[in-house]
Every structure is written in C-alpha cells, then in structure tokens.
Amino acid sequence: MKKKNLAVLMCTVIVATSLIGCKGAKRTTNQSPDEIGGEITVITHRTDIIDTKMADYKKAFEKKYPGTTVKFEAVTDYETDIAIRLQTEEYGDVLMLPSSIKNTDFPNYFESLGTVDELKKKYDERFLYSKFYDGKVYGLASNCNVQGMVYNKKVFKEAGITKMPTTPEEFLNCLKQVKQKTKAIPYYTNFAAGWPLVQWQDQCWGSVSGDKDYHNNTIVHEKDPFSEGKPNYVVHKLLYDIVKQGLCENDPVTSDWEQSKVMLNNGEIAVMDLGSWAISQIKAAGSHPDDVGYMPFPWNINGKQYATAGADYCYAINTHSENKATARAWIDYMIDETGFALSEGSISILKSDPLPDTLKDFTKAELVVDAPATTENDGLFDVLNNESEIALTSDIEKKRIVEAALGSSGESFDNIMKDWNARWAQAQKDNDVEVK
Amino acid sequence: MTLRQKLSTRKYQQKIIIITFLLVPMLLLIIFTYLPFVDMVKFSFFKWNGTSPTMKFIGLKNYKDIFTKPEYLEMFKTSLYYLIGSFIQIAIALYFATVLNYKLRAKNFFKGVIFFPYLINGVAIGFAFMYFFREFGTLDTLLTSLGIAKSNLPLWLGNPKVVNYSLASVSVWRYLGQNMVMFSGAIASVSPDLYEAASIDGANRWQQFKYIIFPNIKIIISLNLILAVKGAISVFEIPKIMTDGANGSSTFVLKTLDTAFTVHKVGLASAMGVILLLIIMIITFVQKRFFEGKEA
Numbered sequence: 001m002k003k004k005n006l007a008v009l010m011c012t013v014i015v016a017t018s019l020i021g022c023k024g025a026k027r028t029t030n031q032s033p034d035e036i037g038g039e040i041t042v043i044t045h046r047t048d049i050i051d052t053k054m055a056d057y058k059k060a061f062e063k064k065y066p067g068t069t070v071k072f073e074a075v076t077d078y079e080t081d082i083a084i085r086l087q088t089e090e091y092g093d094v095l096m097l098p099s100s101i102k103n104t105d106f107p108n109y110f111e112s113l114g115t116v117d118e119l120k121k122k123y124d125e126r127f128l129y130s131k132f133y134d135g136k137v138y139g140l141a142s143n144c145n146v147q148g149m150v151y152n153k154k155v156f157k158e159a160g161i162t163k164m165p166t167t168p169e170e171f172l173n174c175l176k177q178v179k180q181k182t183k184a185i186p187y188y189t190n191f192a193a194g195w196p197l198v199q200w201q202d203q204c205w206g207s208v209s210g211d212k213d214y215h216n217n218t219i220v221h222e223k224d225p226f227s228e229g230k231p232n233y234v235v236h237k238l239l240y241d242i243v244k245q246g247l248c249e250n251d252p253v254t255s256d257w258e259q260s261k262v263m264l265n266n267g268e269i270a271v272m273d274l275g276s277w278a279i280s281q282i283k284a285a286g287s288h289p290d291d292v293g294y295m296p297f298p299w300n301i302n303g304k305q306y307a308t309a310g311a312d313y314c315y316a317i318n319t320h321s322e323n324k325a326t327a328r329a330w331i332d333y334m335i336d337e338t339g340f341a342l343s344e345g346s347i348s349i350l351k352s353d354p355l356p357d358t359l360k361d362f363t364k365a366e367l368v369v370d371a372p373a374t375t376e377n378d379g380l381f382d383v384l385n386n387e388s389e390i391a392l393t394s395d396i397e398k399k400r401i402v403e404a405a406l407g408s409s410g411e412s413f414d415n416i417m418k419d420w421n422a423r424w425a426q427a428q429k430d431n432d433v434e435v436k
Numbered sequence: 437m438t439l440r441q442k443l444s445t446r447k448y449q450q451k452i453i454i455i456t457f458l459l460v461p462m463l464l465l466i467i468f469t470y471l472p473f474v475d476m477v478k479f480s481f482f483k484w485n486g487t488s489p490t491m492k493f494i495g496l497k498n499y500k501d502i503f504t505k506p507e508y509l510e511m512f513k514t515s516l517y518y519l520i521g522s523f524i525q526i527a528i529a530l531y532f533a534t535v536l537n538y539k540l541r542a543k544n545f546f547k548g549v550i551f552f553p554y555l556i557n558g559v560a561i562g563f564a565f566m567y568f569f570r571e572f573g574t575l576d577t578l579l580t581s582l583g584i585a586k587s588n589l590p591l592w593l594g595n596p597k598v599v600n601y602s603l604a605s606v607s608v609w610r611y612l613g614q615n616m617v618m619f620s621g622a623i624a625s626v627s628p629d630l631y632e633a634a635s636i637d638g639a640n641r642w643q644q645f646k647y648i649i650f651p652n653i654k655i656i657i658s659l660n661l662i663l664a665v666k667g668a669i670s671v672f673e674i675p676k677i678m679t680d681g682a683n684g685s686s687t688f689v690l691k692t693l694d695t696a697f698t699v700h701k702v703g704l705a706s707a708m709g710v711i712l713l714l715i716i717m718i719i720t721f722v723q724k725r726f727f728e729g730k731e732a
Contacts, residue, residue, distance in 0.1 A: 083487075100487065194680060251594040253682050254570035386485065386699045394698045399682055408596035408683050 037067040040326045043092040045078035089320040093327040096313035097139040111317040112136040126369035127349045130311035139314025143346035145275040147202040147308040153293040155184045155270045168238045171298035175247040178270045187242045188260050188269045191252035197398035199273050204231045206308035206368025207297040216373035220380045221436045226420040240413045243405035261285035279358040280345035296365035309367040388427035480707035485700040498707035511688040515668045521604035522664035529615035537623045551613035562677030565606045569593050596683040622653040662723045666716050
C-alpha cells in the first residue's frame with residue numbers, strides 16, 4: 001500500500017513538473033502582448049551591416065531585456081520581396097515599411113505606433129508624416145536624409161574655387177574651372193546605374209521650391225509645372241547643361257557606381273548629386289575621407305538656401321505579430337539608444353540629437369521636409385506621375401534628358417519640357433484635377 | 437468485359453501510364469503558362485496599376501493607344517539591327533558547319549569553341565561585353581595596340597550610331613554556335629554516298645554545297661530563319677544589361693517592362709505583350725506557308 005502511494009506521489013510529481021515545463025515553454029512562444037520577452041523577427045534591407053553593427057545592437061538589446069531573442073532576416077531585393085510577403089501574414093515582427101504601400105492600406109498591414117501629438121514630444125514632428133494615415137503614425141524613420149551635392153574639397157581648392165556656388169550659373173562655372181585647372185572629371189552622372197539620376201528629382205521639391213507643400217499639394221494642381229523658372233525646369237536644365245557642355249564623364253553609358261565612390265574620394269571626380277546617406281559610403285571608399293564635402297543644391301531664394309530632407313525607410317510593426325510589445329521595444333531601442341542614424345552619417349528623428357558630423361558644412365541651408373498630401377490630394381502625385389508616363393521618380397525621362405544633351409536623340413531641352421507639360425496637363429484632365 | 441478485366445489489358449494500362457506521366461508536366465504547364473496567359477489577355481482590357489484592388493474596364497483603349505502613339509511601335513526599328521545580324525549569323529554558321537563537316541584536324545574542338553558561347557548565361561555575357569565595349573575597355577585596348585588612335589575610335593555603347601551594331605554583334609557571337617550545331621546535325625544526316633558520287637563526277641566543294649547540302653538542309657535553314665525573326669523581335673537580355681535601353685537601343689520588350697513596372701500601367705503592358713505574341717504568331721504562320729509552298 002505504502003509503495004503504491006509512493007508510486008502515485010512520484011507520478012504526480014513527474015506529471016506536475018512536466019506541466020510546469022510545458023507552461024514555461026509556452027510562455028516563451030505565446031508571449032502575452034504587453035510583456036517584453038520572447039523571440040522577434042526583424043526584417044531589414046541592410047544586408048551590409050547585418051553581421052556587424054546589427055549583431056552588436058542585438059546583443060545589447062538582449063542584455064537589456066533578458067529573455068528576449070532577436071532574429072534578423074536581411075533581404076537583398078527588399079522592395080520587391082517584401083511586397084509579395086505582405087500578402088501573407090508572415091512578414092516578421094518588425095520590418096521596414098515598403099514604399100510601394102499606399103497610406104490607406106497601412107492599417108491593414110501595420111500596427112499604429114501612436115498619434116503625432118504623442119510622438120512629437122520626443123521626435124521631430126516634420127519627419128513623422130512620412131508614414132501617416134488618419135491621424136496615426138505607422139512608421140518611424142530609421143534615419144533621415146537631406147539632398148545636396150557631394151564634392152571633393154581638395155579638387156575645389158586646386159581649381160581655385162573659394163566661394164561655394166549658389167546659382168546654377170556659378171555651379172557650371174565651378175565645374176568649368178575644375179575641368180580647366182585639374183585632372184578631375186567635373187561631374188559624374190552615373191548614367192548607367194540609372195538611379196543616381198533620380199537623385200536630381202529630390203532637389204526639385206524643397207531645395208529649389210523652398211516650399212514644403214510643393215511636392216504633394218502644389219504641383220498636382222499647377223498649370224505647366226515644367227516651364228522655364230519652375231523648380232523641375234531649373235533642376236533638369238542644370239543636369240542638361242552639365243552634360244551638354246561636356247562637364248561630365250566621357251562615356252556615361254558605361255559609368256560604374258561602385259568605382260565612382262572611390263574616384264570621388266581620390267579626387268578623380270569633383271561633384272556628384274547624391275543624398276546625405278552617400279557621404280559615409282564615399283568617405284569609406286578610399287583613403288581621403290577628409291576631402292569629402294557636402295554642399296546644398298546651387299540655388300537660392302533671396303539669398304537663402306534650402307535643402308530637401310526626408311525620412312529614409314521607417315520601422316513598422318506587423319499587425320499580425322504575436323509579440324508587439326517586444327517589437328516596439330526594439331524600435332524604441334534602435335531609435336532612442338543606439339545612435340544608429342548618426343553613426344550612418346544621417347539625421348536622427350530624435351529631437352535631442354544634433355545634426356551628424358557629415359553635415360557640418362551644411363548648417364546654412366534650411367531643411368524642407370515634404371508636408372503630407374491633404375485628403376483631397378491624397379495619392380494624386382503618384383497617379384499623375386505614372387499616368388503621364390513622365391515618371392519623375394524613375395530614370396526613364398532623366399535618361400532622355402542626358403541623351404538629348406549628348407546629342408544622340410536630336411531633341412532640344414525645351415521640347416522635352418514642352419512634352420512634359422502636355423502630358424502632365426493630359427493626366428490632370430483625365431483625372432479631373434482642378435488646375436489653378 | 438468487367439472494369440477489372442478492362443484495366444488489366446495492355447491497351448488500357450498503356451493509357452493509364454501515359455495519363456499519369458503527363459499529368460504533372462501538363463499541370464505545371466497549365467498553372468505557369470496558360471493561366472497567366474489568360475490573365476494577361478484579361479488585364480489588357482483593363483486599366484490597372486498591378487497592385488490596386490480595383491480594375492477599371494476600358495475595352496480596347498490600351499490597344500488603340502499602342503497603335504496610335506508612335507513611341508510604342510517605333511521600338512521595333514531596333515529589332516531590324518538584330519534581324520540583319522541574325523542573317524549574317526546564319527550565313528557564318530552555315531559556312532562553319534559546312535567546313536567542319538569535311539575531314540579536318542580537331543574539328544570537334546573547333547565545333548566546341550564556336551558552340552561554347554551559347555552555354556554561357558545571357559546575363560554573364562551582357563556583363564562581359566559591357567566591360568569589353570566600355571571606354572578604355574578590352575576592345576579599345578586591343579585596337580589601340582594595333583596602332584589605331586584612340587581618338588578615331590567611337591564610344592561603342594555611347595554613340596547612338598554605333599550602339600545597336602555593337603549590341604547586335606554580341607547577339608551574333610552568342611547564338612552563332614547554336615545555329616552551327618543545328619546545321620551540322622542536318623548536314624551529318626546527308627548520305628556520304630552522295631558526296632562520293634559527286635566527287636567522282638568531278639563536282640568541287642562549292643558545287644557539292646549548292647546541289648547536295650543546301651537542298652537537304654533547306655528545312656533547317658527555314659526553321660532558323662523563323663527563330664531569327666522571333667529572336668530579333670523579342671530581344672531582351674543584351675540591351676537590358678548592357679545599356680538598359682539607353683541611346684536608342686531600347687526594344688519593344690524593354691518598353692513593355694518599363695510600362696508595367698516603372699509607370700505601373702500593367703493593363704497597357706499586357707496589351708503590348710499580347711501584340712508581341714500576335715506578331716510572332718503571324719510571322720511563324722506566313723513563313724511556314726511560304727516554305728511549305730516551295731517544297732510542294
């Protein structure tokens with residue numbers, strides 16, 4: 001009898017302990033939503049730093065919140081791949097909000113991170129509207145960029161340039177001086193890669209218009225927005241003139257982006273039009289990081305210079321995530337504590353952070369961040385941009401301009417602008433947009 | 437006969453085996469070729485950006501746009517360069533196939549050398565030739581070392597007058613081997629007795645080619661011509677990788693791609709796809725009739 005009791009007791013103990021085990025195991029997989037712990041999957045486009053910087057952040061995060069595990073998934077062709085995965089529920093816990101998702105769809109895919117009023121206490125309000133819908137913010141910028149021109153200080157000095165250009169004419173003169181007095185290529189278009197030409201587009205918004213509403217609210221209603229003197233004309237004309245006057249590389253069709261970074265660093269190239277994200281890459285591309293400088297787009301409005309600024313990829317939380325608290329903790333940790341944006345040479349959305357060291361020479365220009373579209377203009381820019389097939393945000397028409405300047409297509413610049421105006425007007429008409 | 441007996445006969449078992457074996461490839465073909473094709477035809481009647489949940493039916497407007505706006509159809513001009521290139525390619529391939537058919541030292545080695553480019557991935561070829569044609573690249577270095585001044589050399593990909601010849605020559609280099617192997621296969625099937633008889637009659641090599649080889653491989657030549665025309669119309673990899681359509685080297689397929697994925701007019705791009713298919717079908721049909729008529 002006694003023996004039997006003992007056996008029962010032992011069985012109970014075994015069963016009980018195994019149940020405890022179950023419970024314990026369960027806690028780590030089915031995390032209660034408000035507690036920080038368990039495993040999260042972070043999907044990122046930064047394949048380059050996944051084993052270095054990101055691995056360090058992961059270690060520090062797991063130390064700060066014991067019981068958490070962070071798993072990374074780095075995706076090379078991020079935009080395309082993530083758009084497909086969004087059709088399932090399996091797109092990690094934290095991801096970078098893809099730019100192809102319309103803001104009306106945000107609530108279907110992502111968890112709201114708070115209202116602007118709540119978030120603006122800690123973060124720079126201007127950058128909160130980039131992933132914004134119906135009063136709520138769905139993405140927080142991992143870092144922010146400003147649009148200017150990367151140049152080689154040493155080459156400028158050799159060419160005898162003392163005053164930084166603030167008009168397109170001055171800029172062209174600088175390039176001419178570079179061509180005459182140094183061996184460097186004055187401007188490198190990176191035509192072959194295509195996307196570096198699109199960098200010019202961002203200058204059309206804040207840098208030249210100086211108006212935060214221009215991109216999303218003004219140009220969509222504007223009559224003939226590509227006429228002489230208008231921001232898009234100014235910017236594209238400068239690109240045209242550089243190529244037309246032979247101030248760029250000899251054979252743009254076979255240019256090479258990776259090589260161009262090294263060449264600018266070594267003083268073989270004087271200027272390239274690139275976002276501020278490129279500064280640290282170019283500094284790292286050779287042995288002369290101190291020669292790499294950054295200047296605003298050569299334009300001024302009554303003596304004042306402006307520069308388009310905007311959020312890069314934003315962190316977002318999968319609305320199907322089972323571990324939202326930990327996901328949020330990771331985002332907060334990345335933005336508030338790691339200093340990631342500054343370490344990349346980018347602008348941080350934290351109010352308390354200063355401008356990065358790379359932008360030391362850039363303080364004179366005022367940053368202009370695009371204001372979101374009003375409800376009536378929502379998504380309108382994209383519609384007009386695509387339907388007119390001008391596709392300002394792609395390289396198709398930019399290449400057309402360069403080809404015209406090279407003389408290979410026989411088109412004149414003003415004809416291209418006339419064509420754009422006509423196509424823009426047609427798209428406005430087809431979509432019943434009021435033209436002011 | 438009961439069902440069981442029926443199933444056990446050789447004839448029915450054969451059928452079962454055929455059906456089960458064909459089921460998988462047919463299913464794959466239907467899912468990955470025919471269903472998307474039906475969808476593409478459907479999309480071509482809609483205005484749709486590819487991701488939006490709403491599609492607007494617009495009838496034949498997409499087709500009307502393609503035929504009324506010159507920027508779409510003029511892309512076929514570029515194809516002419518490739519078409520001329522492929523005629524040259526067929527001529528060279530025929531020459532090599534004939535020469536390598538006769539007794540020759542290391543002829544299989546030469547066949548291998550000529551066929552080899554066809555085995556290389558098209559993307560890799562694009563990259564290799566991008567470096568070959570770039571300024572101060574392999575070709576420039578080679579020509580300057582032969583004593584031609586650099587200033588006399590054009591930008592092979594940068595000059596709009598030269599770029600399409602450069603690209604078409606890459607295409608010739610790549611597909612020459614495939615043509616040659618097809619021709620030499622056909623030539624090998626010609627009975628050796630005929631050559632013997634011809635040489636006894638005193639026919640020289642050219643006469644042998646003209647009266648024996650050529651009539652025997654006429655069908656293969658016509659097949660290659662059809663393939664050449666199709667290839668020329670749907671050129672894609674080489675201009676995509678080497679110039680991405682710059683300097684007037686864009687083709688109809690590249691334009692379709694831009695229409696679908698850059699300006700997000702998936703409906704219009706589908707219509708372009710359908711038109712391309714129709715053109716190729718018509719050409720195939722015409723050529724088939726033409727050659728059939730000749731043989732009869």
